[in-house]
Amino acid sequence: MLPSEASAPHPGDREIETLTEFDEVVTAGGSLAGHRVQAVDLTGRTAALLTADTTGAVFLGCPMAEDAAAHVRASGALVFPPVPGLPFDPYRGLLHTPDELFAGLADGGYEATPDARAYAWFQATKADGDVFASMLRAVHDDSISDALDELLHGQRVVGVMGGHAMARGTLEYAGAARLGRQLARDGFTVATGGGPGAMEAANLGAYAAPHDDAMLDEALAILAKEPSFTPSITHWARAAFTVREQWPSGGPSVGIPTWFYGHEPPNAFASHLAKYFANATREDGLLARSNAGVVFLPGAAGTVQEIFDNATPNYYESRGGPTPMVLVDTHHWTHHLPAWPLLQSLAAGREMASRIALVGDVGEAAATLADLGSSG
Template sequence: MSVPVPSSLYTAQDLLGGFNPWDPMGFTLSRDFAIYREFATNGGPLPASLAVRAAQAEHDAAIADALRIFLKTVQRPLVGIMGGHSLPRDHLAYKAIAYLARDLAREHFLLVTGGGPGVMEAAHLGVAFSSFDSVGPLDEAIGLISAVPKAPILDELFTDTWTVKDEKLGAIDDARKWLKTALEVRAKAPEILPVSLAIPTWLYGAEPTMPFATHYAKYFQNSLREEALVNNSRAGIVYGRGGGGTMREIYQDVERNYYAKTLDEITPMIFFDAGKFWETDPVMGETRAMTSSINVEPTIRPILTLGLVSEKRPKPAVEACLDEKLLFTTDHTSIIKALRGHQKKSQQNLTFALAAEPLKIGTLRMNRR
């Protein structure tokens, strides 16, 4: 495998180098896409040989160490913003995420996402324009980027000889337009962007890489990437609307909190959507959903209560803790308060992690009872 072992986290320029915004095939010319094609050729998540598996493992280990060094250097409370890749740029929920991210960045939280389109891009866009005193530049950016609202679907992209299928050429050109628009908006942000972190994976390498983060910890193995994404979001996680991947992250977060040894270890879980996406059952037709929503609200609190209530943690104390840390809200003040309330413990756990003392982190070693 020809991918060199990185000595630091990637930048957008590292990944998008080679992209040609004027060539219909320009999306496929980037370094990022070349690595993805090789990853797919070599078996994707099931490496075709021990040599490929070893090369990927060496790369991912180097990225993990670069991420450790980055977090040790920055030393800011890390807040995850999770959500789906399919949220259009012209949707009100996209704008709401961007606004929230702007406010969190101005409160000196470091934001991390999975690095893809949709909710993830909206979060980094909000950070990118957070240094302006007015929201005007962010509003302008959202208006410009909404001209190409949806990232194309690039599933089943290759032929048996790993060339792009003829029927996918239009989607490849759509990806070029999507990325070209993002880069044009990026040019209107400050030359030196406020810091934000993306943790993507080449498992989803067909998705265009958004250019608004300053640092990218890109992994081959999605399982390692998910662990890095959820476990490092120690100050709390905000969930915008999403699908199956976001659900996995939600319940991975639930597991982490379920096994918390003390109530101050519980990481805030914030479900953020004005349309009550996470609190409403979908309306289903015979062949498709008539409305899009996933109702997790009835399940999460009972699961956490089951795991947390004990002789040392009576039910009233657990319920009071969850009132503070399990939120279904769009109120920025309440969200910032919940994240601030966990900041001291999150930074303490970050210190333990960076000092290679994981057993001192109460939610890292799960108690399998």
């Protein structure tokens, strides 16, 4: 079970990411010295800021009264003020949520949401090459990585990779959802690329894990009425929120999408969305954090790339040794896109050879992953 981000461990207990944490630190010792405060609205905490020791503290994007800001600066703190006019917070201390990224969907459609507006900002600033904008993107992505590491600390994470084109209403989509559900019930944290298709299906399965089995079948039927995010992201996303409203309190999982592929929306079933501007950071980060293995469902170029991005550290036995890799669909990975023979050749004679497997059906994936994990 994923912890809440507010309760996730902070290195050295110096990071403050919620107003509750701020109040606890001030109440406990009255000192903020050396702390890092991220994106916490402190406009109502002027008295505390004027009296607390803030020597060496850093305030990242924290709204505060002008006299409080002046005082903490004079006391030896660094203050990075909020950046006005942005559709995202570069200093955020917590991951995105579906409700946050899709805010305004019900009334204004997808184009009105923070997710769509962040993509539009990215496209505009990427085109003009503004160094300030690129700095803001980098700060945002580093903040996301920090929040993701805190959230996943101590978790057994299984990555589920696969193509975005897998449509709702298909047997393949249902199979991917049941895989996500089984992995979650087995105690793993499911992590995906956070987008549509196979990624959404696996996050949906994890969301369905606490509910009875019939819930997933009913949810699949609702989603099948809007099989793809084209031609309408709005209709596609509203169908997902219909499922969430009918069955609240779903199980947790992680999605790691990117605005680099802004035409692909994030899915609404990952409880935590670590959305990045830099796709390379996102790709490597997703695989690096899949410490309990990766399942590769049928996909195209992106999924093939992920197979060998994951195989490289396994080949060199970095990241603590090889982790399990399960490829699903024998025909796809031996004939359509023959990644499996190359992966076998790469693994020959190395420890990773005992940690890779090809299965014919998605129903075999969870058990196979568990077997590979127990053999290591």
